[in-house]
Amino acid sequence: MASEENKYDRLQELSGSDFEIADYQPDIKSWEIFDSAGDYIGDVKDLIFDKESRKVRYIITDLDIYDSDEDKQVLIPIGLVSLKEEEDEVILTEAISANLPLLPVYKKGLITPAEELQIRNVLTGSAEHVVDTMNYIQHQDDFYNHQHFSDRGYNRKPAGKDGLEPGQII
Secondary structure (H helix, E strand, O other), rough: OOOOOOOOEEEEEOOOOOEOOOOOOOOOOOOOEEEEOOOOEEEEEEEEOOOOEEEEEEEEEEEOOOOOOOEEEEEEEHHHHHEEEOEEEEEEEEEHHHHHHHHHOOOOOOOOOOHHHHHHHHHOOOOOOHHHHHOOOOOOOOOOHHHHHHOOOOOOOOOOOOOOOOOOOO
């Protein structure tokens, strides 16, 4: 699946882009990630956002929860986290954190619709056919209308603020 360039350039890392987090949103980069039992998972390395909707879709993290000599970066859908802003912590349920090692390795700039579907299937526990996932080349229009991409735990809209400034994401 890996190619020299990503044909699906809708998603982009926040670092190195011309975008920034909107002033009224929490900037969770470098926050620690824990599961609901208090076990450390890793740190937020960066955010992946959708250039069209200007919404955060994923958190990039190194999995530090397992004794392993190799680093494994994975994407966690933003809708699966809750924030403890007073402690600069991101919280996942134990059920979600148990499945993180099954996620595909994130390679910078190479996110395909098939990989996104694989992430969703791993975290929902659905047993989609491997062939269907591998043949999945384009999202349906409602792909991001899924609980994994709900920003209700992340999005902070101040009263009277209904739009974004140029170059901002939420």
